[in-house]
Amino acid sequence: MTLSYPYVCSSQAEVPEEALSYIDKGILEGVGGAFSEIFPLFARVFDRASWTIDSRWSAPKLVIKKGMREWVSYLAVQRDEKNLFFLLQPEFAEKEGELFDEDYRMLPESWKEIYRWFNSFCVTEESYCPMEWWNTPFRYSARLDLDEYEQGSGASREVTEKFAKSIGCRRDELRCWMLTENEDALFVNEGACDGKVFHVNGKNMDVITELHDPRMKMDDYLAHYLSGGKPKDFSF
Numbered sequence: 001m002t003l004s005y006p007y008v009c010s011s012q013a014e015v016p017e018e019a020l021s022y023i024d025k026g027i028l029e030g031v032g033g034a035f036s037e038i039f040p041l042f043a044r045v046f047d048r049a050s051w052t053i054d055s056r057w058s059a060p061k062l063v064i065k066k067g068m069r070e071w072v073s074y075l076a077v078q079r080d081e082k083n084l085f086f087l088l089q090p091e092f093a094e095k096e097g098e099l100f101d102e103d104y105r106m107l108p109e110s111w112k113e114i115y116r117w118f119n120s121f122c123v124t125e126e127s128y129c130p131m132e133w134w135n136t137p138f139r140y141s142a143r144l145d146l147d148e149y150e151q152g153s154g155a156s157r158e159v160t161e162k163f164a165k166s167i168g169c170r171r172d173e174l175r176c177w178m179l180t181e182n183e184d185a186l187f188v189n190e191g192a193c194d195g196k197v198f199h200v201n202g203k204n205m206d207v208i209t210e211l212h213d214p215r216m217k218m219d220d221y222l223a224h225y226l227s228g229g230k231p232k233d234f235s236f
Contacts, residue, residue, distance in 0.1 A: 001081055004127040005063040005074075019064050022071040024091050027117070031062045035077065042113040045215060049222035053077060056227060057084060074129055075118065084226070085129035086118040087139065106175075106190035108197060110215035115140055123226070135231055136222070137178045144176040153183065155203035163205040167198055180231035186211075199236040209236060 009015045012028045020028065030038035036050045037043075038060060043050035057077035063085075064073045075086040094100040095116050104112045114120055114137050122133035132142060144152070146160045164171040173191030178184075183202035197217075199209040211217045217236065224234045 003063050005065050007064040009062040019071040022091050023073050045110045045113045046219045048219045052223045052226045084123050086121040088118050105193045108195040108214040134179045146171045149176050153203045159205050182232040
């Protein structure tokens with residue numbers, strides 16, 4: 001499938017010169033190689049998902065367009081008329097140290113790798129990366145508060161209030177970080193910053209499952225989904 005971007009680069013040499021300063025050197029040098037070699041930290045944390053990308057998807061390409069003020073870039077891999085886009089963080093964004101840890105302190109430690117070098121990722125049949133998606137973790141700014149979750153799921157205020165109370169936190173501190181087409185929703189208590197993740201399904205928020213190993217469960221789910229599995233066939 002042809003990708004709908006002005007620049008589709010299989011190597012650093014194909015990247016327009018004026019865009020080079022907006023992309024991290026390590027990513028530029030790794031284009032065309034194995035995904036796990038470009039993002040070794042992510043590959044160590046989510047090893048099954050990374051192996052799936054390396055073995056079942058195409059070699060990564062860098063796709064780039066010029067925005068209003070800066071260049072926007074994605075790493076893209078392809079498989080079976082589907083595209084997997086990684087929305088790359090700009091070169092100037094903090095990717096380690098106190099500032100990065102402060103921005104993502106609400107997440108389980110392992111999940112920080114979903115936002116270090118890229119702002120999450122999505123699978124789509126479109127030739128471009130949409131701004132909103134489901135089935136993989138949301139972009140940082142696209143995570144849902146309980147009011148937004150109510151609108152999409154049909155859950156009532158009474159149900160969401162009971163959910164927040166059941167897990168012992170304020171409703172304004174809960175955020176949904178992933179929602180699948182099967183209505184599986186993963187919530188994080190951003191006020192506690194305790195690394196806990198809670199699963200519910202749709203508006204049935206009386207059945208709450210705490211993920212005892214968020215790293216392993218996310219890795220298992222991503223490996224399942226990126227292998228072509230359907231979200232409805234995965235149990236959280």
